Amino acid sequence: MIDAPPLLQMRGIVKSFPGVKALRGVDLELRKGEVLALLGENGAGKSTLMRILGGAHKADEGSILIDGRETPFSSPQDSRAAGIAVIYQEFNLVPGLTAVENIFLGRETTRAGLIDQRSERASAAALFQRLGAEVDLDTPCRRLTTAQQQLVEIAKALAFDARILVMDEPSAALTSHEVARLFEIIRDLRSQGISIIYISHRLDEVFTITDRVTVLRDGRHVGGRPTAEITRSQMIELMVGRELTDEFPRRSTTPGPVRLEVSGLRRGRAVRDVSFSVRRGEILALTGLVGAGRTETVRLLFGADPREAGEIRLDGRLLAIRSPSDAIAAGIGLLTEDRKMQGLVLGHSVRENFGLPNLERLSTNGFVQMGAERAEFARYVEQLQIKIPDQEQRAGNLSGGNQQKVVLAKWLARNCEVLIFDEPTRGIDVGAKFEIYLLMNALVAAGKSVVMISSELPEVLGMADRILVLHEGHVTGEIADARSATQEQVMRLAIA
Amino acid sequence: MKPARFLADYGMVLVLALLCALFSALTFSDQTPTGEAAATQVASLLHQQFGQNPRVLVAVRDQPDDAAYAAALQRLLSAPGAQPATIIKGEPKDAREALQRIAAAGSRLDAIACTQATGAWLVFSELKTDFPALGEPRVITPRSYRWPNFLKTENLLNIANQIAVIAIVAIGMTMVIITGGIDLSVGSLLALSAVLTARFIRDFAGGTSASPAAMLLACIAAIVLCGAVGAFSGTMITRFAIPPFIVTLAMMLVGSGLAYILAKGQSIYQIPESFVWLGRGADLFNLPNAVLLMAILYGLAHILMSRMKLGRHLYAVGGNSEAARLSGVPVKRVLLFAYIASAVLAGLGGVIMASQLKSGSPTYGGMYELYVIAAVVVGGTSLSGGEGRMFGTLAGAFTIAVIQNGMNLTNVESYTQKVVLGLVILGAVLVDKARRTR
Numbered sequence: 059m060i061d062a063p064p065l066l067q068m069r070g071i072v073k074s075f076p077g078v079k080a081l082r083g084v085d086l087e088l089r090k091g092e093v094l095a096l097l098g099e100n101g102a103g104k105s106t107l108m109r110i111l112g113g114a115h116k117a118d119e120g121s122i123l124i125d126g127r128e129t130p131f132s133s134p135q136d137s138r139a140a141g142i143a144v145i146y147q148e149f150n151l152v153p154g155l156t157a158v159e160n161i162f163l164g165r166e167t168t169r170a171g172l173i174d175q176r177s178e179r180a181s182a183a184a185l186f187q188r189l190g191a192e193v194d195l196d197t198p199c200r201r202l203t204t205a206q207q208q209l210v211e212i213a214k215a216l217a218f219d220a221r222i223l224v225m226d227e228p229s230a231a232l233t234s235h236e237v238a239r240l241f242e243i244i245r246d247l248r249s250q251g252i253s254i255i256y257i258s259h260r261l262d263e264v265f266t267i268t269d270r271v272t273v274l275r276d277g278r279h280v281g282g283r284p285t286a287e288i289t290r291s292q293m294i295e296l297m298v299g300r301e302l303t304d305e306f307p308r309r310s311t312t313p314g315p316v317r318l319e320v321s322g323l324r325r326g327r328a329v330r331d332v333s334f335s336v337r338r339g340e341i342l343a344l345t346g347l348v349g350a351g352r353t354e355t356v357r358l359l360f361g362a363d364p365r366e367a368g369e370i371r372l373d374g375r376l377l378a379i380r381s382p383s384d385a386i387a388a389g390i391g392l393l394t395e396d397r398k399m400q401g402l403v404l405g406h407s408v409r410e411n412f413g414l415p416n417l418e419r420l421s422t423n424g425f426v427q428m429g430a431e432r433a434e435f436a437r438y439v440e441q442l443q444i445k446i447p448d449q450e451q452r453a454g455n456l457s458g459g460n461q462q463k464v465v466l467a468k469w470l471a472r473n474c475e476v477l478i479f480d481e482p483t484r485g486i487d488v489g490a491k492f493e494i495y496l497l498m499n500a501l502v503a504a505g506k507s508v509v510m511i512s513s514e515l516p517e518v519l520g521m522a523d524r525i526l527v528l529h530e531g532h533v534t535g536e537i538a539d540a541r542s543a544t545q546e547q548v549m550r551l552a553i554a
Numbered sequence: 555m556k557p558a559r560f561l562a563d564y565g566m567v568l569v570l571a572l573l574c575a576l577f578s579a580l581t582f583s584d585q586t587p588t589g590e591a592a593a594t595q596v597a598s599l600l601h602q603q604f605g606q607n608p609r610v611l612v613a614v615r616d617q618p619d620d621a622a623y624a625a626a627l628q629r630l631l632s633a634p635g636a637q638p639a640t641i642i643k644g645e646p647k648d649a650r651e652a653l654q655r656i657a658a659a660g661s662r663l664d665a666i667a668c669t670q671a672t673g674a675w676l677v678f679s680e681l682k683t684d685f686p687a688l689g690e691p692r693v694i695t696p697r698s699y700r701w702p703n704f705l706k707t708e709n710l711l712n713i714a715n716q717i718a719v720i721a722i723v724a725i726g727m728t729m730v731i732i733t734g735g736i737d738l739s740v741g742s743l744l745a746l747s748a749v750l751t752a753r754f755i756r757d758f759a760g761g762t763s764a765s766p767a768a769m770l771l772a773c774i775a776a777i778v779l780c781g782a783v784g785a786f787s788g789t790m791i792t793r794f795a796i797p798p799f800i801v802t803l804a805m806m807l808v809g810s811g812l813a814y815i816l817a818k819g820q821s822i823y824q825i826p827e828s829f830v831w832l833g834r835g836a837d838l839f840n841l842p843n844a845v846l847l848m849a850i851l852y853g854l855a856h857i858l859m860s861r862m863k864l865g866r867h868l869y870a871v872g873g874n875s876e877a878a879r880l881s882g883v884p885v886k887r888v889l890l891f892a893y894i895a896s897a898v899l900a901g902l903g904g905v906i907m908a909s910q911l912k913s914g915s916p917t918y919g920g921m922y923e924l925y926v927i928a929a930v931v932v933g934g935t936s937l938s939g940g941e942g943r944m945f946g947t948l949a950g951a952f953t954i955a956v957i958q959n960g961m962n963l964t965n966v967e968s969y970t971q972k973v974v975l976g977l978v979i980l981g982a983v984l985v986d987k988a989r990r991t992r
Binding site for chain 1: 861862863864866867869870873874876877878879880881882883884940941
């Protein structure tokens with residue numbers, strides 16, 4: 059008996075960008091009706107490989123076979139013709155158009171030259187029914203939740219009978235409830251014979267939903283086997299190429315006196331009344347479900363949004379924070395959750411990005427001391443092991459982990475007394491995560507205070523000294539000894 | 555700076571150089587030296603052929619250029635102990651009379667120094683037979699040479715002077731566009747400034763008898779008022795978050811209307827003669843003052859943008875204003891600066907224009923905002939903000955000026971010029987894009 063050829067085969071895919079060899083001959087196989095996990099650290103080449111599959115990039119070498127036949131892949135049209143739909147992390151939806159309009163964008167159903175709205179609506183409704191989901195057909199996508207937007211993307215893929223669905227970090231911006239819902243949909247699609255390539259950094263999810271695992275490292279395929287036959291630590295080992303003994307590094311510092319005191323912060327419905335304090339040499343974790351008001355709270359604290367009420371004290375001194383520059387001047391720094399939109403000027407060089415919050419210190423009489431800037435940045439590049447060909451590299455060309463390190467460098471150089479990390483390890487691979495944890499430990503060891511927002515409970519429990527749980531703009535609980543807390547304890551407070 | 559990086563920043567210079575080469579080739583023609591230059595050449599010829607003490611008759615027409623030539627020649631030939639050259643100014647018959655006089659006096663001549671024109675006079679064609687008594691004087695004319703009209707010094711200075719106003723206004727526009735904005739009001743502000751300057755001089759500084767200090771004060775007042783308009787635009791944009799396109803479009807109408815009201819729709823010309831110093835004068839190395847001012851301003855602006863904190867902030871705001879704000883950049887203040895700078899420079903442009911034309915009129919600066927934006931964009935600055943170079947804009951302004959000048963020299967009709975200019979702007983940006991993505 060001869061096996062049917064796999065649905066999709068990628069053979070010896072090579073792709074280079076200026077200065078970077080992203081893929082060095084990758085093989086990948088996907089069978090009909092399976093969920094394949096694609097794993098790897100940031101910069102391992104997962105995204106590039108998927109962009110080639112989606113027709114967004116053209117491979118330099120290698121071939122792609124669909125049902126055993128070699129197929130040209132040089133444009134998104136080719137990819138779509140082959141029945142492939144890629145759902146990128148940043149969705150491909152026009153924000154002002156409705157779900158229906160987005161689903162049929164570019165493939166509108168027409169009758170006598172006019173768009174046949176009725177039949178489009180009917181097919182869209184049928185698609186959402188097939189997904190077992192409810193999405194309002196007439197709301198502009200910009201007003202839909204992230205989970206709903208994702209459903210629109212999936213519906214869009216189903217609308218042209220996609221046989222292969224690529225999902226890049228689909229759970230990153232979802233609540234745990236929404237993730238569970240997503241998994242139901244994925245299982246459903248699998249039973250309908252659709253194959254799915256699932257990219258995620260969350261290993262728990264990989265075990266829950268995938269059938270097989272393929273791991274990339276440094277642009278090479280380093281291993282693949284059924285999910286049932288691999289352990290968590292084996293997976294990590296394949297990804298980082300070495301064994302990680304402990305996911306969270308220990309530290310021996312004990313918190314000192316209170317430094318930052320926040321009381322009665324308030325803004326609209328997002329932050330209704332938040333008070334807390336942070337000690338010297340302490341990591342305080344703010345956690346809660348998405349929408350609990352964590353990010354909004356620290357944005358008020360940092361002056362990024364105007365607050366309606368609330369006082370902020372540092373070392374007992376009342377701070378008049380009206381803008382981020384006030385907060386920075388007072389010694390407070392914020393590493394935003396969204397690096398691309400809020401953390402970096404992507405079109406500018408990494409050196410310029412590094413210099414931005416530090417120009418005050420690095421300039422005399424308004425003139426920037428370029429030599430000092432270069433030398434200082436070089437020190438941080440060395441210390442944080444930022445992988446860049448030179449300091450003039452555009453920030454947008456770096457991988458997520460390296461981008462986060464540049465953001466870190468710019469704030470470390472500012473020598474803030476209080477540093478706020480908003481989801482510092484989101485979308486970052488295991489190895490880089492560990493380095494960031496080490497840095498946080500070094501900061502508190504040096505007597506700084508750290509506020510960390512994280513949705514990942516293991517990270518919260520593993521890193522924080524103290525946990526503050528938010529729910530709908532209120533503090534619903536505080537866990538004084540994070541090390542002995544359990545996930546259930548935190549979740550109970552978060553759902554409160 | 556690495557060559558590749560230089561190219562990426564200033565690739566427009568290449569396009570400019572190509573255009574210059576093109577127009578040089580197209581305007582290659584015989585050039586005859588005149589005046590001082592011609593005299594130097596002829597004098598050295600005379601000294602070479604006839605020693606330190608040639609006996610010379612200088613024949614020129616009664617024209618300023620020719621007079622300068624004759625005077626310079628006389629000076630150059632008047633070595634100690636030499637006999638002064640005889641000069642005749644006028645027509646062939648004057649020359650014939652002079653030759654007859656010299657022959658009658660029994661003197662001999664070594665040479666007759668002519669200009670290109672007088673050298674062709676018939677009277678000098680048969681000297682041997684007509685005036686045997688003179689010996690055999692040789693007719694010496696300045697030698698002509700091949701050189702492009704385009705590359706003549708006067709023409710190049712002319713180009714620079716023509717574009718100075720647009721180039722200066724484009725400095726402010728570059729800053730605004732680098733922040734991701736646009737300023738459509740510069741043309742109107744230029745007119746407003748010219749009218750204000752002229753009115754201040756006419757009404758408060760004593761009109762045609764105004765003193766330099768009073769005129770300076772009038773100019774400064776006009777520029778400051780323009781700056782105030784810029785501050786207003788900037789406030790609208792930063793405080794009320796109205797898009798720059800809309801705010802400056804409105805200010806374009808307001809500014810132009812105010813200029814017409816203040817000038818009562820007419821040109822104001824009661825201005826002293828000395829006021830043209832800024833626009834037409836040339837004090838240093840024969841460089842027009844406006845061009846010199848332009849060069850200085852570009853130097854300062856380049857330093858601001860590439861070396862100073864404020865420059866970094868301008869780029870950062872344009873590159874990603876939210877990231878800049880969260881890094882502690884005072885975004886609103888930076889934007890306010892950009893719009894004030896743009897308005898102030900437009901005001902300065904108006905003053906220069908009033909000086910060049912010795913009057914202030916509300917019609918000045920029509921469509922200038924578009925030429926200025928074209929200069930910035932041709933210079934490689936991205937309309938989406940965050941990137942661009944000052945000297946790129948200067949190259950862009952010169953590209954436009956060179957195209958206009960070159961077409962004038964090659965006798966392209968003015969309507970056709972517009973079409974060509976439009977297409978060239980498009981082409982220049984295409985070339986720039988191709989070069990960047992390579």
